[in-house]
Amino acid sequence: MRRFLAVALLGCAADPPTPYVWDTDTDSAADTGHADTGEPEELDPVSVVRVAAGYDTTCALDTVGTIHCWGSDYSGMDSPPPGPFVDITAGDYFACALREDGSYACWGHEPEWPAAPESVVSLDAGSGYVCAILASREVVCGGDGATGGAADAPPGEFVAVTAGANFSCALGADGALACWGDNSQGQATPPAGRFGLVDAGTFHVCALSADEGMPMCWGSNWLRESTPVGGPYVALAGGWTNRCGLEEDGSMSCWGDVVGVPQTGVYSDLSLGYGHGCAVTDAAKVVCWGSNEEGEADPPAHVRAGRW
DSSP states (O other): OOOOTTHHHHHHOSSOOOOEEEESOTTOGGGGSOSOOOOSSOOOOOOEEEEEEOSSEEEEEETTSOEEEEEOOTTSTTOOOOOOOSEEEEOSSEEEEEOTTSOEEEEESOOOOSSOOSOEEEEEEOSSEEEEEETTSOEEEEEOGGGSSSSOOOOSOEEEEEEOSSEEEEEETTSOEEEEEOOTTSTTOOOSSOEEEEEEOSSEEEEEETTTOOEEEEEOOTTSTTSOOSOOOSEEEEOSSEEEEEOTTSOEEEEESOTTOOSSOOEEEEEEOSSEEEEEETTSOEEEEEOOTTSTTOOOTTTEEEEO
């Protein structure tokens, strides 16, 4: 997801909050360091496998498990902990990364999670919280419980979870969907059926049918972000009023607010933030588009494929 509600903090906070690193590995005090600040000094080129777009920051994960971030450093998001990591997710002003052993680290202005699980299979960051699938297939969420998204996770066995702005959805082992939290746009009322993937935008959700990979969306539809085009897809990414899908051949199709989206290319991963998006090209580099007020759509040279 992502990245919407925290914009209000910029207008009312006299001073930015002190950034900190929160880590489930209590023995790794070295995680308060950083792997790459995105500074303009010359760095060796890297190959990227994953990208995660936050509100006005973007992070990329390379093939050796190092994280590289750029854009606003308002909350310390440009200072990720050292890896290696195997996955990454970005919320408003914080991000989290997962290690191979099931532990994880979060950094930036991330609400504290009071009961950190020991073994995590996957993570997804929302507006002020993060949700996880445990090895037991239980869903747990932590952060700002007042939003509704971090509270009242349903019981049962799940294989994936996705977090939006004040709501979350999880994919059951049987392919059924469960959603909870804010339902002001109908985003927490999923359709019936069997699905193979689910992804939340800020106020909308899209899922892929289990058999064919065709998209179905619900929730807000202000700029037709819940009116999918094309498919079948193998991956989805949602932002505020936009949505993109990746086809099996790596081509990308988008709907909703599609200003500046690349029209051609072959991609292996993508992520949408509040006003920008980024994708990993077939050359393992990052290309971005959209809002660039804080440099969030301008990757540093060592990860960059270009900018639209």
